[in-house]
Amino acid sequence: xxxxxxxxxxxxxxRERIKREGPITFRDWMSAAxxxxxxxxxxxxxxQRWGRKGDYRTSPERSSLFAATFARYFARLYDQLGKPEAFxxxxxxxxxxxxxAGVLANLRWNFPDVFATTTYVVDEMSTPSxxxxxxxxxxxxxxxxxxxxxxxxxxxxxxxxxxxxFPVHRVVLRDxxxxxxxxxxxxxxxxxxxxxxxxxxxxxxxxxxxSLSGLTPSPGVVIEVNLEIEKWLRKMASVLxxxxxxxxxxxxxxxxxxxxxxxxxGTLRGFREHEFVADLFxxxxxxxxxxxxxxxxxxxxxxxxxxxxxxxxxxDQFLLANDFLDQLDSETSLAATESERLKLRNxxxxxxxPDGMASGFQVMVLKKS
Numbered sequence: 001x002x003x004x005x006x007x008x009x010x011x012x013x014x015r016e017r018i019k020r021e022g023p024i025t026f027r028d029w030m031s032a033a034x035x036x037x038x039x040x041x042x043x044x045x046x047x048q049r050w051g052r053k054g055d056y057r058t059s060p061e062r063s064s065l066f067a068a069t070f071a072r073y074f075a076r077l078y079d080q081l082g083k084p085e086a087f088x089x090x091x092x093x094x095x096x097x098x099x100x101a102g103v104l105a106n107l108r109w110n111f112p113d114v115f116a117t118t119t120y121v122v123d124e125m126s127t128p129s130x131x132x133x134x135x136x137x138x139x140x141x142x143x144x145x146x147x148x149x150x151x152x153x154x155x156x157x158x159x160x161x162x163x164x165x166f167p168v169h170r171v172v173l174r175d176x177x178x179x180x181x182x183x184x185x186x187x188x189x190x191x192x193x194x195x196x197x198x199x200x201x202x203x204x205x206x207x208x209x210x211s212l213s214g215l216t217p218s219p220g221v222v223i224e225v226n227l228e229i230e231k232w233l234r235k236m237a238s239v240l241x242x243x244x245x246x247x248x249x250x251x252x253x254x255x256x257x258x259x260x261x262x263x264x265x266g267t268l269r270g271f272r273e274h275e276f277v278a279d280l281f282x283x284x285x286x287x288x289x290x291x292x293x294x295x296x297x298x299x300x301x302x303x304x305x306x307x308x309x310x311x312x313x314x315x316d317q318f319l320l321a322n323d324f325l326d327q328l329d330s331e332t333s334l335a336a337t338e339s340e341r342l343k344l345r346n347x348x349x350x351x352x353x354p355d356g357m358a359s360g361f362q363v364m365v366l367k368k369s
Contacts, residue, residue: 007038009039010032010033010036010038010039010040010284010285011189011283011284011285013032013036013039014029014032014183014185014191014284015185015189015191018183018184018185019185022184023182023183023184023194023196024182024183025169025180025182025183025199025201025202026167026168026169026170026181026182026183027167027168027169027199027201027202027227028167029183029191029284030167030168030289031167032284032285033284033285033289034165034167034288034289035125035167036285039284039285040285041285041286041287041288041289042125042126042129042165043126043127043128044128044285045127045128059160059248059315059351059361060095060098060099060102060160061096061098062347062350062351063344063347063348063350063351064102064331064344064347065319065324065327065328065331065344065347065348065351066099066102066319066351067098067099067100067101067102067103067106068102068103068106068327068331069319069322069323069324069327070099070103070158070246070322071102071103071106071107071110071111072106072110072111072322072323072327073246073322074089074103074107074114074156074158075107075110075111075114076322077156077244078111078114078117081154081155081242081243082154083113083117084117084153084154084155085117086117086119086153086154087114087117087118087119087154087155088118088119088120088121088153088154088155088156088243089103089118089119089120089121089155089156089158090121090123090147090155090156090157090158091120091121091122091123091124091157091158091159091160092123092124092157092158092159092162093123093124093159093160093161093162093165094122094123094124094129094133095124095129095133095160096129096132096133096136097122097129097132097133097135097136097137098136099158099160100120100122100133100136100137100144101136101137101140103120104118104120104137104140104143104144108140115143118143119143119144119145120137120140120143120144120145121144121145121146121147122137122144122145122146122147123146123147124146124147130146134146153241153242153243154241154242154243155243155244156243156244156245156246157236157240157243157244157245157246158246158248159245159246159247159248159249160248160249161248161249161250162247162249163226163229163232163247163249163251163293163298164249164250164251164290164291164292164293165288165289165290166226166228166229166232167228168224168225168226168228168268168291169199169201169202169224169225169227170222170223170224170225170266170268171198171202171206171217171222171223171224171225172195172217172220172221172222172223173216173217173218173219173220173221174195174219174220175219176219178198178206179195179196179197179198180195180196180197180198180199180202181193181194181195181222182194182195182196182199183281190281191281191284192281201227202225202227205227206225209225209227209297212230212296212297212300212301212304213254213258213294213296213297213300214254214296214300215254215255215258216258217257217258218258218259218260219260220260220264221258221259221260221263221264221266222263222264222265222266223257223258223266224257224266224267224268224291224292224294226291226293226294226297229293229294229297229298229301230297230301233298233301233302233305233307234305236368237305237306237307237368240368241368242368242369243367243368244310244365244366244367244368245302245307245365245366245367245368246363246364246365246366247298247363247364247365247366248315248361248362248363249293249361249362250290250292250293250360250361250362251292251293251294251295251298251361251362252267252292252293252294252295253294253295253296254294254295254296254297255296257292257294263292266291267291267292268280268289268290268291269289269290269291270287270288270289270290271287271288271290272286272287272288295312295362295364298364299312299364302366306368306369307366307367307368308366308367308368308369309364309365309366310365310366310367311363311364311365312362312363312364312365313362313363314359314361314362314363315359315360315361315362315363316351316352316353316354316359318363319351319352320352324348324351324352325348328344328345328348331344332344332345
C-alpha cells in the first residue's frame with residue numbers, strides 16, 4: 001500500500017504559525033509569501049512570473065534595447081577598469097535570464113574584445129529561475145557560472161528590480177511612538193493587520209534606518225522599513241574589489257516616502273497578471289509583492305560601507321545618456337521587416353518617453369575601490 005503525503009499549503013502553515021506563536025511581523029509574512037521553499041512566489045515552478053502571460057514584465061523583457069544599452073555601458077566600465085584580462089559581470093536576481101542573454105549577445109557582436117574576457121556570473125536563489133537561466137544561456141555556457149561566494153575583482157555587479165523584492169517591516173508614528181504593523185488571523189482564518197509595539201529586530205535597527213534616511217516620517221504615515229538592503233550592501237562591500245555596482249529599481253527619496261501627501265498608506269503593492277492585487281493578504285505565494293525602494297537609505301548605506309556614488313539618474317535619462325538612440329538606429333537598420341522595425345520603435349518609446357514605464361525607475365551606479 002502506497003501512503004500519500006499531504007502537503008500543507010503555505011496559507012495554512014502561516015495560520016498555524018500565528019496560532020502557535022501569535023501575530024507575526026509583516027516582514028516574516030512577506031518573506032514566506034515570496035521565498036518559502038515550497039510555496040513562496042519566487043520558488044514555485046508552476047507559476048509563470050515574467051512576460052505577457054505572467055504577472056509582470058521588467059525592462060529586459062519589454063525591450064532588447066535595454067540589455068543592449070547596458071552592454072555598451074558595461075564595455076565602457078571595462079575600459080575604465082583598465083581593460084582587465086578577466087572581467088566579471090555578476091547579475092544578482094537574474095530572473096528568467098533575458099538580461100543576461102541580451103548583454104552577452106551584444107558584447108559578442110559589438111565588443112568582441114570585452115566578450116572574450118567576460119565571465120557572466122548568475123546570482124539567483126530560485127531553483128526554477130536558475131534552471132530557466134541555464135537553458136536560456138546555453139549558447140554562452142562556456143562563459144557562464146553560478147554564484148559560489150567568490151570575491152569579484154575588476155567587474156560589475158548588476159541588479160534590476162532586486163531591492164524592491166526584499167521583505168519589509170511596516171511602521172507608523174502614532175502619538176509620538178513608533179508602532180509596527182503585524183499580521184494576525186481572525187476566527188475565519190483571514191489574515192488581518194494588527195498594530196502593536198515594535199518587534200525586537202526592528203526596535204534594534206529602526207533608529208539607524210531613520211538616521212540613514214536623514215529625517216523622520218510624518219505622524220500617521222505608514223512606511224516600509226527595508227533592513228535587508230543594508231545587509232545586502234554589506235555583503236557586496238565584503239566581496240567587491242575595484243568593481244562597480246549598478247542598481248536599477250523603482251524608488252524615491254526618503255522625503256517623498258515619509259510625506260503625508262505622497263504615500264500616507266505606504267507603497268506596498270502586489271501584482272498578478274499585470275494588475276494590482278486588491279487584497280494583499282489573499283493567497284500568499286500566488287502573487288508578487290513589492291515596496292518602493294528608499295534611495296536615500298541605499299546611498300547613505302553604500303557610502304558608509306565604502307562605496308563611491310558614480311551616478312544616479314532616472315532610468316530613461318540614463319538610457320539616453322548611454323547611446324540608447326544609437327542602439328535603436330543600429331538594431332533598426334538590421335531588422336529584416338518593417339514589422340520588426342515598428343516593434344523596436346514602439347519599445348523604444350516605452351523606454352524613454354517622459355510618461356513611460358521607465359521614467360518611474362532609477363539607476364544608481366556605485367564604485368568600490
